[in-house]
Amino acid sequence: MSYLSIRNLSLRLKKGPALLRRVSLEVAAGEVxxxxxxxGAGKSMIGKAVLGILPPAVEIxxxxxxxxxxxxxxxxxxERRRKIGATAALIPQDPLTxxxxxxxxxxxxxxxxxxxxxxTRAKAEARAVExxxxxxxxxxxxxxxxxxxxxxxxxxQRILIASAFAAEPRLIVADEPTTALDVTVQKQILRxxxxxxxxxxxxxxxxxxxxxxxxxxxxxxxxxYSGMVVEDATVADFFAAPxxxxxxxxxxxxxxxxxxxxxxxxVPEAVIxxxxxxxxxxxxxxxx
Amino acid sequence: MADLYQxxxxxxxxxxxxxxxxxxxxxxxxxxxxxxxTLPRGxxxxxxxGSGSGKSTLGRALVRLLAPSSGAIRFDGVDLAxxxxxxxxxxxxxxxxxxxxxxxxxxxxHRIATLIAEPLRLHRFDAIPARVARALDQVGLxxxxxxxxxxxxxxxxxQRVGIARAIALEPDFILADEIVSGLDVSxxxxxxxxxxxxxxxxxxxxAFISHDLSVIRxxxxxTLVLQHGRxxxxxxxxxxxxxxxxxxxxxxxxxxxxxxxxxxWV
Amino acid sequence: MLDGRSLTRRRAGxxxxxxxxxxxxxxxxxxxxxxxxxxxxxxxxxxxxRLPPVWVHGADPGFLLGTDSLGRDVLSRILYxxxxxxxxxxxxxxxxxxxxxxxxxxAGFLRGWVDMVVSRLIDIWMAFPPVLFSILLIAVLGPGLFxxxxxxxxxDWTRFARVIRxxxxxxxxxxxxxxxxVAGRGRIGTMLREILPNVLPTITVLLTLEMGxxxxxxxxxxxxxxxxxxxxxTWGGMIAEGRTSVHQAWxxxxxxxxxxxxxxxxxxxxxxxxxxxxxxxxx
Numbered sequence: 001m002s003y004l005s006i007r008n009l010s011l012r013l014k015k016g017p018a019l020l021r022r023v024s025l026e027v028a029a030g031e032v033x034x035x036x037x038x039x040g041a042g043k044s045m046i047g048k049a050v051l052g053i054l055p056p057a058v059e060i061x062x063x064x065x066x067x068x069x070x071x072x073x074x075x076x077x078x079e080r081r082r083k084i085g086a087t088a089a090l091i092p093q094d095p096l097t098x099x100x101x102x103x104x105x106x107x108x109x110x111x112x113x114x115x116x117x118x119x120t121r122a123k124a125e126a127r128a129v130e131x132x133x134x135x136x137x138x139x140x141x142x143x144x145x146x147x148x149x150x151x152x153x154x155x156x157q158r159i160l161i162a163s164a165f166a167a168e169p170r171l172i173v174a175d176e177p178t179t180a181l182d183v184t185v186q187k188q189i190l191r192x193x194x195x196x197x198x199x200x201x202x203x204x205x206x207x208x209x210x211x212x213x214x215x216x217x218x219x220x221x222x223x224x225y226s227g228m229v230v231e232d233a234t235v236a237d238f239f240a241a242p243x244x245x246x247x248x249x250x251x252x253x254x255x256x257x258x259x260x261x262x263x264x265x266x267v268p269e270a271v272i273x274x275x276x277x278x279x280x281x282x283x284x285x286x287x288x
Numbered sequence: 289m290a291d292l293y294q295x296x297x298x299x300x301x302x303x304x305x306x307x308x309x310x311x312x313x314x315x316x317x318x319x320x321x322x323x324x325x326t327l328p329r330g331x332x333x334x335x336x337x338g339s340g341s342g343k344s345t346l347g348r349a350l351v352r353l354l355a356p357s358s359g360a361i362r363f364d365g366v367d368l369a370x371x372x373x374x375x376x377x378x379x380x381x382x383x384x385x386x387x388x389x390x391x392x393x394x395x396x397x398h399r400i401a402t403l404i405a406e407p408l409r410l411h412r413f414d415a416i417p418a419r420v421a422r423a424l425d426q427v428g429l430x431x432x433x434x435x436x437x438x439x440x441x442x443x444x445x446x447q448r449v450g451i452a453r454a455i456a457l458e459p460d461f462i463l464a465d466e467i468v469s470g471l472d473v474s475x476x477x478x479x480x481x482x483x484x485x486x487x488x489x490x491x492x493x494x495a496f497i498s499h500d501l502s503v504i505r506x507x508x509x510x511t512l513v514l515q516h517g518r519x520x521x522x523x524x525x526x527x528x529x530x531x532x533x534x535x536x537x538x539x540x541x542x543x544x545x546x547x548x549x550x551x552x553w554v
Numbered sequence: 555m556l557d558g559r560s561l562t563r564r565r566a567g568x569x570x571x572x573x574x575x576x577x578x579x580x581x582x583x584x585x586x587x588x589x590x591x592x593x594x595x596x597x598x599x600x601x602x603x604r605l606p607p608v609w610v611h612g613a614d615p616g617f618l619l620g621t622d623s624l625g626r627d628v629l630s631r632i633l634y635x636x637x638x639x640x641x642x643x644x645x646x647x648x649x650x651x652x653x654x655x656x657x658x659x660x661a662g663f664l665r666g667w668v669d670m671v672v673s674r675l676i677d678i679w680m681a682f683p684p685v686l687f688s689i690l691l692i693a694v695l696g697p698g699l700f701x702x703x704x705x706x707x708x709x710d711w712t713r714f715a716r717v718i719r720x721x722x723x724x725x726x727x728x729x730x731x732x733x734x735x736v737a738g739r740g741r742i743g744t745m746l747r748e749i750l751p752n753v754l755p756t757i758t759v760l761l762t763l764e765m766g767x768x769x770x771x772x773x774x775x776x777x778x779x780x781x782x783x784x785x786x787x788t789w790g791g792m793i794a795e796g797r798t799s800v801h802q803a804w805x806x807x808x809x810x811x812x813x814x815x816x817x818x819x820x821x822x823x824x825x826x827x828x829x830x831x832x833x834x835x836x837x
Contacts, residue, residue: 038472039443153339182338182499187543187553194554209472212545216553235549253473254547255502257529264506266481267474353732373741380738393729397751406747407737457737 002026002066003203004050004171009063011045011054011227019045019058020227021282027220029170032197032204034214034235036250037224043207045227047173050205052084068170085116089169091193093176095156099148106144109163117167131162135192154185158192165196171203178213190217211254215239223247226279246275292461292493293327293350298359298369300349319345321517322359327461332487332494334508334525336501336540342517347463347497351385352376364460381411384454388466390446394438394453400424401434404453411457423456427482444475448482455486461493468503480507501540505529513537570827573820580817584636591630592618595787599625604803620805622795628809631787635810638788639817641699642772646706647765653707654714655757661715662722663745672719676712684709688771692780699782702775706768714760721753755829762825766818773814789814 004027011020020042027033035043048054050065052072065072068087072080092098099108109131110124119127125144132140135158148156157177164172174193178186194217197204206218214221214235221238223231223246231244242248249267256262304317319342327333337343348354350361352368361369363383368376387393394403404420413419421431427448438446447467454462464483468476484507487494498504504511504525511528513521513536520534532538545553583590593616603625606613613620619628661672688705695701725731726749734744769789776782776790789810796807 038474183501183543184338184539187545190545191553194552198554210545211473212547215547215549216545216551239547239549250473251547253477255473255476255500255506256546256548257502257505257541257544258546264473264477264480264503266477348732351736353735377738377740380736383736385733385736387729387733389729393733395730395734395748395752406734406739410738410743453733453737 003029003068004205005064005066006046006050007064007066009046009049009065010061011042011049011058012061014057014059016057018061018227018283020049021279022063022286023222023224023227023229025222025229025232027171027203027205029203030198030201031220032194032206032218034218034221035205035207035224036209036211036214036221038209038250040226041224042227043209043224044175047090047175047205047207050084050171051088051090051173052080053090086167087169088171088173089164089167091161091164091172091174091177094180095153095160096180098160099156101148103147104144105146105148105151105159109144109159109166112163113166127166128162131166132159134165134196135159135162137162153181154189157181157185157189161189161193161196165200165202168200169202171205172197173205173207175207176209179209186213193217211251212256223250225275228279228282230275230278244275245271290328291326292329292364294360294362295326295350296324296360296362298323298346298349298356298361300345300354300356302345302354318357319517320349320356323517323519325512325519325522327493327495329460329493330491331510332496332508334504334511335495335497335514336499336504336511337514338499338540340516341514343497343499343514344465345517346514347385347465347495350461350495351383351463352380353385381407381457382459383461383463384457384459385463385465386447386450386454386467389470390443390450390467391438393450394446396438398437399434400429400436400438400441400449403438403449404456407453407457413457419456423452426455426486427452442475443471444478447471447475447479451479451483451486455490455492458490459492461495462487463495463497465497466499467496469498469500476503483507501529501544513540567827567831569823570831573823573827576816576820577824580636580820581640583633584640587630587633587637591627591633592616593627593630595626595630595634596785597626601625604799604806606803607805607809619809620803622792622806623799623803626787628792628806631792632789632810632813634787635789635792635813638699638782638786639769639772639814642702642706643765643768643821646703646710646768646771647761649703650707650710650764650768651714651757651761654711655718655753655760657711658715658718659722659745659749659753662719663726663749664741665723665726669719672715676715676719679712688775689778689780692775697775697780697782702772702782705775706771710764710767713764714757717756717760718753721756722749725749725752758828759825762821762828766821769814769818769821 007024008022009020010018010022012018023046025033035046037043045054045058049060060073067083070083072083075083106125106128109128110121113119113124113127114121128144129140132143137143137155137158177193178189181189190213208214218235220234222229223244225246231238231242231247233243242251249271252265253267255264298320299318299322300320301316301318304315323346335343335346345354349356352371356369359369360367401420404423405416408416408419420434424431424433429445429448429452433441433445438449441449450467468479471479480503486492496504496508508525511523511525512519513534515536521528521532521537528537532541602614602621603623605617605621607620608615608618617627621627657672661669688709691705691708692701695704731744731748734748739747772788773790773793776788777794782788792810793807796810800807
């Protein structure tokens, strides 16, 4: 049984266009699934829907989100919050805005453990030190007393990763966690996330626009276009031979420096037209 | 003269914003620590480095948005380094810049046609409407876009406007500062193709700043690698990729996630 | 978010309409007061003192909103009072805005010594207690319309200068300013062409707020009898008089008070509404 199982999830802007069109996907415990697509394809919306942090203008129009066998959308809001809080966590995109500049690092990790999960302060602090060591931060005790502005972007992203793993979640949503970072730092951070995910056996939903990154850290992936999953495959199968023309074109657009003639090809107009027609046909079939 | 730009021992310091003193002048921190290189006419040069390497500062010094503290920036034989704003103004048409974030580099309150026409008006060009139309056409945006506002365009389209704005002035040199880093891969490819074509057609000299070596590889004949305000490698791009000399270049190359699952990063 | 945008848009519409309607009506009342006021606002009639508004028992249908203790028509006095209130609002608001916003814009964009001078001036200015300052000023200049306007300008220009300076600084860091310089535009041109349009929505909001504040300040000064001569009707003066007889004749206090409240509210809502409507980024 998959740890996270999304079935036919549909979202739209209130009184507006559809954002997700019957999206289904599974993430098993210990598995990493990449969600790929261009901006506006709805990939972030899936993670937000799972964590119950959709913007107020977005409404769920159908489908189920099973987390640990429980349909989140059938729970009362309070129950849902509790379920998500106890089992899931987020690694956010922007390490610069995700930490509160006016609090020290320590409380930003431990407060949630103490206030929401009822840990003792001593236990939470011990856990924070242990986690910072695990994300390879030297001198964790000192860093816990520092403020976010005293730390580099890479350090802050490490802290956010530590914080996400703090309560031993069974599912983590990583929303473009390295787009704001340099390539060299990106590589360290991705290895860190992948390593921790493997050690802790966490299910990981990895939102990214970069197929290169997907090939390095994911086992499965879903390719989205305009809120529709156009391809769901294992990473090995996909990179060997993508099945959908749009996802093949996306792969051909991904740069690869080893071969200057390959990569960086725009998605052909014909492919876009075909996938748009597919979306239109879908809308026609499901809205009468 | 074969070189459009000759840069010699360029140094540049900026006020250090992380350390503020209550009294007295702000402490200065040296961003560029003595750079020397040339940009031949008609060449496409990549400038690559991590954040804090000084690549954007270097770019802004080349188009004299920033004033160097010492050294020479000879543009077509004239040293720009210590010119005043008034001395620079007649020259400015000839070196243009395309910015990273087209949303913040296009004033949101002006329409596209106005945005492209303004620089032309400042430099007293004639037949401005025709030039605006041609520039829009050259970047693959029809005249239908002329009356839109920047926020009504997609990221890729906005970046095309940035390019149109620069080429309309018929400059000798264009500096492109991370102009594709905010775009989707497909738009990236389109903008790069467009730039490649325009550079060839118009005989431009281009400096292309990027943190992405894959993009540099695609576009540039030569690459400067910057680290901590110094040039650590300056070679033809093909050589650099075949056998990187500096450790830093090697680290940059190894960090690029190639779309290839056979070597996962776990 | 598309949805959020259309939501603000709709609310902005209602705001703009209601506040515009009220202020428009008030302007007409001020201009045409001599023709539309049912009575002479100064005419006393001690025999018809403290008549209630028409819908209350014992009223005289000739006095729609009743009369004060000297038998003057409340409605006519409110209509004439609008003249002073709006004159002060428009003149004091605009002059304050012009001076404050110009200094703020110049200081924030040009920086350097200009900013040093303007900022220090603002700091020094703001160290004076404003109420004391204005009372002192009027004591020296003598009461009168001109003194009130001058007092408001002298005290409140810092409000504009501070906010606009900060805005201009933030805008100055945007790439389109660098882009204008690369294109070959001079400093003053950049300021007027690139920065000014982007701080204009803020200026609009501040201006209308300032107009509301000017109305209040005028009322306060009238209330403490430091405004213009008492034989010219002002809302503040009416409120001051009405306060003394509130138990016998509530209408003398309540009607000018409500008018004042609605006017100040309308000014602030007008500003917000205009900003939402004419901001191309929001639009």
